[in-house]
Structure formats: structure tokens, C-alpha cells
Amino acid sequence: MIYMDNAATTWPKPQRVIKAVTGCMERYGANPGRSGHKMSVQAGMILLYTREMLCELFNIRDPFQFVFTCNCTDSLNMAIKGSVTPADHVITSSMEHNAVIRPLKEMEKQGLKLTIIKCSPDGDIDPDDIRKAVQTNTRLIVTTHASNVTGTILPIEEIGRIARSFGIPYLVDAAQTAGVLSIDLHSLPVDMMAFPGHKGLMGPQGTGGLYIHPDLDLPSFRQGGTGSQSESLYQPDLLPDKYESGTMNTPGIAGLGAGIREILRVEQLKIQAHEKRLGKLFLEALSHIKGVKVYGPSDLSRRTGIISINLENRDSAEVANLLDERYDIAVRGGLHCSPLAHGTIGTLNQGTVRFSYSIYNHLDEVKSCIKAIEEISRC
Amino acid sequence: MIYMDNAATTWPKPQRVIKAVTGCMERYGANPGRSGHKMSVQAGMILLYTREMLCELFNIRDPFQFVFTCNCTDSLNMAIKGSVTPADHVITSSMEHNAVIRPLKEMEKQGLKLTIIKCSPDGDIDPDDIRKAVQTNTRLIVTTHASNVTGTILPIEEIGRIARSFGIPYLVDAAQTAGVLSIDLHSLPVDMMAFPGHKGLMGPQGTGGLYIHPDLDLPSFRQGGTGSQSESLYQPDLLPDKYESGTMNTPGIAGLGAGIREILRVEQLKIQAHEKRLGKLFLEALSHIKGVKVYGPSDLSRRTGIISINLENRDSAEVANLLDERYDIAVRGGLHCSPLAHGTIGTLNQGTVRFSYSIYNHLDEVKSCIKAIEEISRC
Numbered sequence: 001m002i003y004m005d006n007a008a009t010t011w012p013k014p015q016r017v018i019k020a021v022t023g024c025m026e027r028y029g030a031n032p033g034r035s036g037h038k039m040s041v042q043a044g045m046i047l048l049y050t051r052e053m054l055c056e057l058f059n060i061r062d063p064f065q066f067v068f069t070c071n072c073t074d075s076l077n078m079a080i081k082g083s084v085t086p087a088d089h090v091i092t093s094s095m096e097h098n099a100v101i102r103p104l105k106e107m108e109k110q111g112l113k114l115t116i117i118k119c120s121p122d123g124d125i126d127p128d129d130i131r132k133a134v135q136t137n138t139r140l141i142v143t144t145h146a147s148n149v150t151g152t153i154l155p156i157e158e159i160g161r162i163a164r165s166f167g168i169p170y171l172v173d174a175a176q177t178a179g180v181l182s183i184d185l186h187s188l189p190v191d192m193m194a195f196p197g198h199k200g201l202m203g204p205q206g207t208g209g210l211y212i213h214p215d216l217d218l219p220s221f222r223q224g225g226t227g228s229q230s231e232s233l234y235q236p237d238l239l240p241d242k243y244e245s246g247t248m249n250t251p252g253i254a255g256l257g258a259g260i261r262e263i264l265r266v267e268q269l270k271i272q273a274h275e276k277r278l279g280k281l282f283l284e285a286l287s288h289i290k291g292v293k294v295y296g297p298s299d300l301s302r303r304t305g306i307i308s309i310n311l312e313n314r315d316s317a318e319v320a321n322l323l324d325e326r327y328d329i330a331v332r333g334g335l336h337c338s339p340l341a342h343g344t345i346g347t348l349n350q351g352t353v354r355f356s357y358s359i360y361n362h363l364d365e366v367k368s369c370i371k372a373i374e375e376i377s378r379c
Numbered sequence: 380m381i382y383m384d385n386a387a388t389t390w391p392k393p394q395r396v397i398k399a400v401t402g403c404m405e406r407y408g409a410n411p412g413r414s415g416h417k418m419s420v421q422a423g424m425i426l427l428y429t430r431e432m433l434c435e436l437f438n439i440r441d442p443f444q445f446v447f448t449c450n451c452t453d454s455l456n457m458a459i460k461g462s463v464t465p466a467d468h469v470i471t472s473s474m475e476h477n478a479v480i481r482p483l484k485e486m487e488k489q490g491l492k493l494t495i496i497k498c499s500p501d502g503d504i505d506p507d508d509i510r511k512a513v514q515t516n517t518r519l520i521v522t523t524h525a526s527n528v529t530g531t532i533l534p535i536e537e538i539g540r541i542a543r544s545f546g547i548p549y550l551v552d553a554a555q556t557a558g559v560l561s562i563d564l565h566s567l568p569v570d571m572m573a574f575p576g577h578k579g580l581m582g583p584q585g586t587g588g589l590y591i592h593p594d595l596d597l598p599s600f601r602q603g604g605t606g607s608q609s610e611s612l613y614q615p616d617l618l619p620d621k622y623e624s625g626t627m628n629t630p631g632i633a634g635l636g637a638g639i640r641e642i643l644r645v646e647q648l649k650i651q652a653h654e655k656r657l658g659k660l661f662l663e664a665l666s667h668i669k670g671v672k673v674y675g676p677s678d679l680s681r682r683t684g685i686i687s688i689n690l691e692n693r694d695s696a697e698v699a700n701l702l703d704e705r706y707d708i709a710v711r712g713g714l715h716c717s718p719l720a721h722g723t724i725g726t727l728n729q730g731t732v733r734f735s736y737s738i739y740n741h742l743d744e745v746k747s748c749i750k751a752i753e754e755i756s757r758c
Contacts, residue, residue: 003409029392103603205630223456235481
């Protein structure tokens with residue numbers, strides 16, 4: 001089987017990740033930070049270890065600026081609902097995933113004002129459009145770092161500078177980029193960054209996180225037991241407990257730590273170079289196949305490891321099924337939970353056939369994909 | 380090591396649980412219910428399998444009445460915040476965990492009215508006190524099924540009948556009972572039940588769920604991608620997608636399914652009988668040790684597998700440390716994230732030394748605990 005659905009979940013996971021998960025369950029599967037016994041302390045240590053790995057990867061000093069969540073959607077809900085009230089105005093882009101759009105649309109029902117900046121047909125945004133959209137009650141700017149439909153990378157540094165110039169918090173959805181692109185949170189003008197554990201960071205599903213800038217004070221999203229200030233009926237204010245109620249996914253977070261360690265070991269620049277090689281081969285070959293429409297920028301430096309295509313007017317889900325059934329190639333067809341992005345690139349009816357690769361895909365696999373597309377396009 | 384901290388997280392997990400987690404990650408670690416390829420379909424099937432296990436255990440026909448969450452606290456926040464507005468009144472008990480109290484106290488700041496029924500010193504509640512507390516704007520009754528401090532089982536059937544007689548939804552926190560006590564949701568007058576996956580259900584940390592009665596229509600807690608109605612900017616209304624946004628913890632849920640399967644295999648009545656044997660030995664022996672104060676009911680049929688004690692006026696955290704360091708016995712000392720419960724039983728300053736056992740503890744281990752308590756009480 002050729003797995004080309006890494007934009008949804010990366011697979012396979014490094015063996016070290018799986019071992020970290022089982023090792024945690026077998027050897028120190030107690031509650032972290034609650035009871036004081038040895039196994040509980042050890043479980044607490046692994047959470048700290050993973051936070052330290054996040055610090056190293058994203059260049060942050062204080063591990064408690066990272067809060068664990070159950071997925072990137074959870075992080076985005078926490079960040080959005082903690083940042084704005086229904087009286088506020090929010091600016092976002094037309095390339096967003098439903099994990100950004102649906103919480104905003106839910107709040108819009110209660111009065112929130114929303115400006116959705118129209119992106120170009122290849123998925124790019126003009127930062128100046130954001131500047132022009134700022135109003136006196138704009139309390140949040142939120143954009144994806146890279147589209148999950150086209151792979152288009154958005155200019156988060158420029159957007160962040162604009163946000164800072166107005167003193168408006170900027171939230172980045174790094175679902176497609178965390179672990180793949182180099183992200184230096186120390187120098188970037190980013191106030192919050194939501195990320196999944198199970199994509200580029202190579203961790204297991206059920207993990208994710210939110211980076212919160214030390215100057216921000218979000219209210220808690222969930223309240224409950226934290227193992228700290230147990231005498232209090234109110235959520236503690238200290239980090240990371242304020243945002244981490246109930247028992248954490250310790251085995252998952254242990255796996256996430258091992259996944260990030262693996263990325264640091266392989267080196268991000270090598271991951272990027274490998275994915276560029278795959279992308280170059282893929283895009284060049286596709287340009288020679290008649291009837292193939294490729295979405296997103298042609299410039300490889302402006303896209304992540306996603307190649308979204310269509311074969312003339314053929315149903316994308318049907319093409320995806322053919323790839324699965326006849327060629328054992330796993331891709332995603334149809335709409336990718338991002339209706340606005342499909343509207344922007346003109347595929348709201350057709351969807352796209354999305355190939356997404358990772359460090360673990362080989363050139364030969366890309367060649368097989370190209371061969372399969374060629375054959376399907378002929379029949 | 381003797382592990383007596385099962386009220387926090389059960390350990391060890393059945394080997395089948397660990398194998399289900401690794402098997403999922405290794406063999407079908409794709410996104411469930413998103414892409415249509417074989418591995419994604421297989422990942423979706425395991426979620427359905429675990430829902431079916433929940434149906435079998437709790438006697439419910441429709442698997443989509445169970446919603447997956449990341450822990451019991453998440454479920455409780457979803458249920459509480461979805462059921463009431465700041466204009467409403469809620470009734471709860473003085474034996475609640477902070478996972479119930481802190482969300483309510485957070486909403487109290489915005490105007491929510493809260494009645495906390497005072498329980499007896501052994502942790503029991505008089506259901507009639509709940510009846511008397513009902514007001515015209517009471518929109519929710521929420522109680523624990525059993526206290527995490529004393530193990531006292533609350534009369535949820537009687538409370539539920541009172542709730543039904545007023546047409547008020549009743550939410551049960553089954554953190555200490557799911558998987559251990561027999562819970563028949565088909566016949567019980569319970570409208571929502573929050574449960575963790577990593578305690579009595581023997582699943583991994585990072586799993587949990589919420590049962591929602593078909594007559595209830597809670598708003599979604601998180602909005603985001605669901606893999607369904609992808610063309611819509613709004614959260615779909617269909618179950619379980621309405622409440623499950625973003626990528627689920629598939630490996631964890633696979634483990635949870637295996638855990639429940641194991642409980643069904645061993646049979647709950649046998650689990651209960653075994654835990655009763657341990658409890659009987661424990662309580663009897665403790666009654667002969669001078670200076671030991673045991674909390675909760677003396678009647679074993681009214682308590683779960685928790686024995687909370689104190690040795691005269693000694694600091695409970697210090698006693699817990701001695702048990703860990705000298706005897707390699709893992710317990711929890713201090714306050715157990717339930718300040719109101721500690722207030723109710725009179726241990727807000729001292730906390731308690733909490734022993735909590737599971738089906739995997741042996742009589743010999745209880746004997747070792749008793750011996751250790753005897754020795755510590757003498758020095």
C-alpha cells in the first residue's frame with residue numbers, strides 16, 4: 001500500500017513513537033502530577049519532557065507556554081473562544097479549515113462580526129487586505145499557516161507584523177506545518193499557535209497543543225481537577241494547569257515527545273529537502289499528463305507536501321476510490337473539511353484528489369502515483 | 380510495587396488493551412471517517428466497535444448515543460455547559476469532584492445559581508433534599524455516582540426519578556463506577572452520563588465519553604471538521620459528529636474497546652465480588668489498628684473500591700510518602716481534587732490517604748498494605 005494521506009494523519013509512525021506509547025502504558029501508566037508516588041512522578045516527567053521537545057523545536061524557553069489538548073481543533077476552539085466575545089470582530093482567510101471557520105460561524109450566530117479575506121485562486125493571501133479589514137473592535141486575526149487543500153503557505157510573518165502593529169492577537173493554525181516547516185516562535189510575531197500531534201510532529205492521534213504567548217491571558221476552556229490548588233473550587237491561574245483539566249493523554253504525549261525527538265534527530269531541513277524532491281518530481285510529471293489540473297502555487301517554496309489535483313471534470317471521490325481499489329494508493333478525495341478553500345480555488349462541487357506525503361514516502365511511490373494517474377486519466 | 384491508585388488511573392492495563400493500541404497505530408493508523416480508503420475505513424470501524432462495546436456494557440441500542448471525549452472532565456464540561464445558561468439554576472452535591480464543581484463555579488461568576496446539597500459525614504445524600512431544592516429555573520441536576528474520596532455510592536436511581544418527575548435533565552459523573560458497578564442506562568432515569576476511559580473501563584488515558592439520551596439536544600462544545608457535511612460552514616447536527624470535531628484518538632479508543640471487551644469477558648459481577656473481598660479484608664483489618672480513622676460507609680454494598688483513611692492527626696501526604704518510599708505502595712495522599720467532599724467528611728486540612736484497588740489487585744497486596752499501615756501507625 002502507498003500511503004499518501006499524511007495531511008490527515010502521518011503514517012507510518014516511527015517505531016520509537018509506538019515504543020514510547022507502549023512503554024508508558026506498561027511501565028509508568030499512572031496519573032501525572034496527581035499522587036506523589038514514583039510512578040505518578042515519572043508520568044509527570046514525560047509530560048515535561050514533551051514540552052521541552054516542543055520548546056526545542058519551536059525555540060521557546062518556558063515549557064509551560066505549551067498546553068496539551070486532544071487535537072488541533074480543540075486547541076483552536078480554546079484559542080478562539082478564549083480570545084473573543086460576541087461583541088468583537090475577527091479577521092480570517094478564505095483558505096481556512098472548518099476547525100477555524102465552524103467555531104467562528106457558531107459565534108457569529110451570537111453576534112460576532114467576521115471578515116473573511118478572499119484569497120487568490122492558488123490559495124495565497126494579500127496581507128494588505130488584512131490591514132484594510134481591521135476595525136476598532138477587531139480582537140483576533142486567525143489564519144492557517146498552510147492550506148490543507150492546496151498546500152499553499154501563507155505569509156504568517158507579514159500577517160503577524162500587521163497584527164502587532166494594531167495590538168491584535170494573531171492565532172496561527174499550524175495543522176499542516178508543525179514539524180515540517182521551520183517555525184521560530186521566539187522571533188515570529190505570533191501570539192497563539194494551534195498544532196496537532198498526529199501529523200508533522202509524528203505523534204499519535206489524540207494529541208495536540210496550543211502555544212500561548214506569555215503576554216496573553218486566555219480564560220480556561222475546560223475547568224476541572226488539575227492536581228494543583230486542590231482546596232480551591234475555582235480553576236487555578238497557574239500554567240499549564242489553567243488549561244489542562246482532567247487526566248492528560250500521557251501515553252499519547254509520550255509518543256508525541258518521541259515523534260518530535262525523531263524530527264530533531266532527522267533534522268527539519270532534511271525533511272523539507274526530501275519533501276521538496278518528492279514535490280518537484282510530482283509536479284513536473286503531472287504537467288505532462290493531459291487533462292490534469294493541479295491546484296496551488298507552482299513555486300515549490302510556497303507549498304507544503306500536498307498535491308491536490310483533478311482529472312478534467314471527473315468526480316474526485318471516484319478517482320480517489322479507483323486509486324485505492326486498483327492501485328492500493330491511499331489518498332483523500334472530495335471536500336477536505338474546508339469549503340471556503342474549495343470555493344476559493346473553484347472546486348466546491350468537484351472537490352480534489354489530494355496526495356499528501358511525508359518524510360517516509362519514497363520517490364518510487366511518487367512514480368507509482370504518477371503512473372496510476374496517467375492510466376486513470378486515459379480511461 | 381503495589382499499585383493502589385486505581386481511582387486515579389487503573390494499572391496495569393490488560394495486555395489486550397496495549398496490543399489494541401499498538402495494533403491500531405501499526406496497521407490502520409489513518410484518519411477515521413475522513414478519506415474513503417481502506418485504512419481510513421478500518422480506523423472508522425474501530426470507533427464503531429468501541430461504541431458497540433459501550434452499548435453492550437451499558438445496555439443501549441444506538442451506538443451513536445455515545446460520544447467520545449478526551450477525558451471525563453471534557454465530557455462533564457460538554458454536558459454542563461451545553462445544558463445550562465447563566466440564567467439557570469443547578470443542583471449538585473457536596474461530594475463532587477472539581478470536574479463538576481469548577482465548571483459550575485465558573486458559570487456562577489456569570490450569574491448561574493447553584494445549590495450544593497450537603498451530604499452526610501459518610502458521603503451519602505438524602506434524595507429528598509434534592510427534591511426540596513428544585514426551583515422553577517432548575518435546568519440540571521448533576522451528581523457523582525460514587526465519591527472519589529470515600530467511595531460512597533450515591534442513589535442515582537432515586538435522584539433520577541426525582542429529576543424525571545420535574546422534567547429536569549440528570550447528569551451522572553461515573554468517573555469512579557463505569558466498568559465496575561452495573562449501570563443499565565436503558566432502565567435508569569439518567570439523561571447524561573460522563574465517564575473516563577482510563578479507570579474502570581481499563582482503557583488508556585486520553586479517552587472518555589458522554590452518554591446523551593436521545594431526547595436531549597445539547598449544543599456542540601467544540602466545532603470543527605467532522606468528515607461529514609464538509610460543504611457546510613456550520614457544525615452538522617447528526618450524531619455523533621455534532622460532538623466529535625477533529626481527529627479522534629483512534630489508538631486510544633481501540634484500547635478502550637479492548638478494555639471494555641475484557642470487562643465483559645471477565646464479567647462485571649466477578650469484578651464486583653473480587654473487589655468486595657478485598658474491601659472486606661481491608662476494612663476488617665483496619666478496624667483493629669489503633670488510631671486509624673476510615674472514611675465512608677461501613678456497609679460494603681454502599682461503597683466502591685476506595686479505602687480512604689487517616690492515622691490520627693498525621694499529615695496524609697506524609698503517610699502516603701512513607702508508603703511509597705519504605706513499602707513501595709502507590710497511593711494518593713492529600714486532597715483528591717474534591718475540596719467540598721473533604722469539607723463534608725471533615726478532612727479539608729488533613730486530606731486522606733487513599734487506597735484504591737481494581738480487579739488486578741490481590742488479597743496478598745491488601746495484606747501488605749495493612750501490615751504497612753500497622754507499622755507506620757506504631758512509629
